[in-house]
Amino acid sequence: xxxxxxxxxxxxxxxxPTKNEKVLSFVSRIAHLTTPDDIVWIDGSExxxxxxxxxxxxxxxxxxxxxxxxxxxxxxxPEDVARVEDRTYIxxxxxxxxxxxxxxxxxxxxxxxxNGLFEGSMRGRTMYVIPFVMGLAEADQPMxxxxxxxxPYVVLSMLIMARSGKYALDAIDAQNAxxxxxxxxxxxxxxxxxxxxxxxxxxxxxxxxxxxxxxxxSFGSGYGGNALxxxxxxxxxxxxxxxxxxxWLAEHMLILxxxxxxxxxxxxxxxxxxxxxKTNLAMIEPTIPGWKAETLGDDIAWMRFGDDGQLYAVxxxxxxxxxxxxxxxxxxxxxxxxIEAGGNxxxxxxxTDDGDVWWxxxxxxxxxxxxxxxxxxxxxxxxxxxxxxxxxxxxxISNVPTLAPEWQNPNGVPISAILFGGRRKTTMPLVTExxxxxxxxxxxxxxxxxxxxxxxxxxxxxxRDPMAMRPFIGYNVGDYxxxxxxxxxxxxxxxxxxxxxxxxxRDDDNSFLWPGFSENSRVLKWVFxxxxxxxxxxxSPLGFTPTEDGLDTEGLDFTEEQLRKALAIKPExxxxxxxxxxxxxxxxxxxxxxxxxxxxxxxxxxxxLA
Ligand code: GTP
Ligand code: SPV
Ligand code: MN
Numbered sequence: 001x002x003x004x005x006x007x008x009x010x011x012x013x014x015x016x017p018t019k020n021e022k023v024l025s026f027v028s029r030i031a032h033l034t035t036p037d038d039i040v041w042i043d044g045s046e047x048x049x050x051x052x053x054x055x056x057x058x059x060x061x062x063x064x065x066x067x068x069x070x071x072x073x074x075x076x077x078p079e080d081v082a083r084v085e086d087r088t089y090i091x092x093x094x095x096x097x098x099x100x101x102x103x104x105x106x107x108x109x110x111x112x113x114x115n116g117l118f119e120g121s122m123r124g125r126t127m128y129v130i131p132f133v134m135g136l137a138e139a140d141q142p143m144x145x146x147x148x149x150x151x152p153y154v155v156l157s158m159l160i161m162a163r164s165g166k167y168a169l170d171a172i173d174a175q176n177a178x179x180x181x182x183x184x185x186x187x188x189x190x191x192x193x194x195x196x197x198x199x200x201x202x203x204x205x206x207x208x209x210x211x212x213x214x215x216x217x218s219f220g221s222g223y224g225g226n227a228l229x230x231x232x233x234x235x236x237x238x239x240x241x242x243x244x245x246x247x248w249l250a251e252h253m254l255i256l257x258x259x260x261x262x263x264x265x266x267x268x269x270x271x272x273x274x275x276x277x278k279t280n281l282a283m284i285e286p287t288i289p290g291w292k293a294e295t296l297g298d299d300i301a302w303m304r305f306g307d308d309g310q311l312y313a314v315x316x317x318x319x320x321x322x323x324x325x326x327x328x329x330x331x332x333x334x335x336x337x338x339i340e341a342g343g344n345x346x347x348x349x350x351x352t353d354d355g356d357v358w359w360x361x362x363x364x365x366x367x368x369x370x371x372x373x374x375x376x377x378x379x380x381x382x383x384x385x386x387x388x389x390x391x392x393x394x395x396x397i398s399n400v401p402t403l404a405p406e407w408q409n410p411n412g413v414p415i416s417a418i419l420f421g422g423r424r425k426t427t428m429p430l431v432t433e434x435x436x437x438x439x440x441x442x443x444x445x446x447x448x449x450x451x452x453x454x455x456x457x458x459x460x461x462x463x464r465d466p467m468a469m470r471p472f473i474g475y476n477v478g479d480y481x482x483x484x485x486x487x488x489x490x491x492x493x494x495x496x497x498x499x500x501x502x503x504x505x506r507d508d509d510n511s512f513l514w515p516g517f518s519e520n521s522r523v524l525k526w527v528f529x530x531x532x533x534x535x536x537x538x539x540s541p542l543g544f545t546p547t548e549d550g551l552d553t554e555g556l557d558f559t560e561e562q563l564r565k566a567l568a569i570k571p572e573x574x575x576x577x578x579x580x581x582x583x584x585x586x587x588x589x590x591x592x593x594x595x596x597x598x599x600x601x602x603x604x605x606x607x608x609l610a
Contacts, residue, residue, distance in 0.1 A: 135302065
């Protein structure tokens with residue numbers, strides 16, 4: 001550090017809106033390393049937001065839409081469209097603490113690499129300082145962060161996705177609170193006079209986490225979970241490590257409030273892998289008369305025990321970062337109404353000729369002409385999709401018309417049932433209830449799903465995704481599974497029942513066996529009534545299954561034959577599945593807790609394969 005550099009940063013920090021030494025020293029340290037032209041503190045005011053928005057419009061990063069209120073369109077670099085799991089690292093001090101599913105590099109070595117990459121990485125750009133809190137500052141245990149970034153697109157997205165700005169900084173100061181240090185750069189410094197591009201990024205990408213230090217360094221990507229560091233990096237990877245130490249759960253789950261016709265309320269959490277239906281279920285419009293569903297969260301749930309022994313879930317986020325394709329008035333009208341309310345940023349969808357956005361499934365009829373997400377002309381005859389399969393809408397959660405009044409309850413809502421599920425063409429039945437907590441943890445640990453476009457890499461390949469957390473567990477998967485078992489042993493715990501669902505099973509002709517979407521309310525009703533003890537179930541090799549008339553299919557155009565197929569546990573499929581589960585546990589090795597290995601033996605016996 002030269003004397004001159006020091007003066008520049010000190011000068012840039014003169015008007016900082018805080019005197020907090022911890023905050024100032026963090027920002028100063030990163031500014032010295034990355035040498036931005038300027039430092040801007042994000043307060044979250046409308047004026048500041050408008051200014052940054054205008055700059056992004058002028059730069060060509062954002063296009064102002066005329067068809068949707070107060071909304072903007074962005075197209076990323078075609079190489080920067082999803083989370084990069086192969087570039088994501090958990091840099092624990094000890095390699096074994098990263099476990100079998102994470103990439104690991106020793107912290108000192110990774111810091112050296114990062115120092116090299118971040119040195120001067122913000123040259124020619126503005127460094128934005130975004131104070132934020134995941135959940136509410138008024139929570140018993142508020143969870144703060146500060147993201148410094150050179151991406152104004154990230155700033156606008158963070159303002160939607162996390163409670164950011166003055167509210168968070170004031171609380172950090174007032175509570176003299178610790179915060180997770182989040183450092184982000186698109187990794188595209190500008191030389192003097194060099195013209196910027198609309199979506200700066202770098203072909204070298206690093207999404208790195210230091211769980212002991214509780215810090216995050218992200219380089220080279222501007223997209224989604226790679227760059228909005230409050231989301232997957234903090235609220236799942238770092239928070240899961242904290243939760244492990246402190247006896248709670250940070251999970252990739254939606255939170256839903258369900259009210260039956262008698263006015264009884266239950267809260268349900270559900271873990272499905274990326275692009276497997278969380279946002280849709282969180283916003284479900286039930287088709288069964290008298291039932292009401294309300295939304296609390298669509299991606300992340302933090303669950304802590306309350307004094308009454310129940311698990312209370314909080315959605316730490318403030319917005320939705322939802323998969324656009326497949327979202328339409330017939331599938332998810334609630335999301336469409338949320339989008340209509342305005343204040344959206346759409347990324348990698350298609351542009352209509354009259355200044356609105358479109359994606360596959362938004363309307364049944366395809367527009368005659370579009371500009372696709374790559375900026376090319378598109379017509380219904382085009383061979384490539386108009387919107388990227390992982391294109392997203394970023395929308396304030398307060399827009400959601402079905403938002404439950406408890407959504408700002410700082411300590412959450414009590415969870416009665418947890419659903420695990422994935423995208424499987426075969427094998428997994430529509431719904432099954434597990435026998436007890438350990439059996440439920442077992443079913444979560446072998447959760448499987450066909451991969452989607454939410455991460456780079458092959459799509460449609462079946463992989464195991466424990467609790468839908470495979471890409472997000474910030475520590476050793478074996479310790480994570482043991483932690484789930486330990487939660488079940490907590491003194492005085494009133495545990496939720498655990499179910500396993502699959503909306504994606506296919507018929508012989510490859511069509512979906514189950515209509516899904518709003519009709520999933522029929523499965524939710526069964527879950528609700530199982531929790532209440534008001535509906536019978538039959539025993540099955542996987543636990544409990546609906547009796548012949550257990551699932552309410554009234555008014556549904558669905559034959560008994562179809563229902564039987566949807567619920568079937570086929571011996572020939574399960575022979576293969578069991579072998580695959582054994583392979584999975586072999587892959588995880590010694591880290592798999594003995595209680596879960598015992599569940600494999602029980603499953604073999606229940607299937608009659610012992
Ligand atoms: P992330 O935000 O990536 O974590 O995804 P998510 O789990 O919130 O998934 P989302 O609800 O956005 O759904 C992903 C895709 O699955 C969309 O294209 C939906 O249309 C589709 N989908 C959701 N629910 C159902 C269902 O019940 N049946 C079928 N067939 N498709 C569904
Ligand atoms: C997911 O991939 O699970 C998402 C999108 O919710 S991202 O924010 O990119 O992680
Ligand atoms: Mn997700």
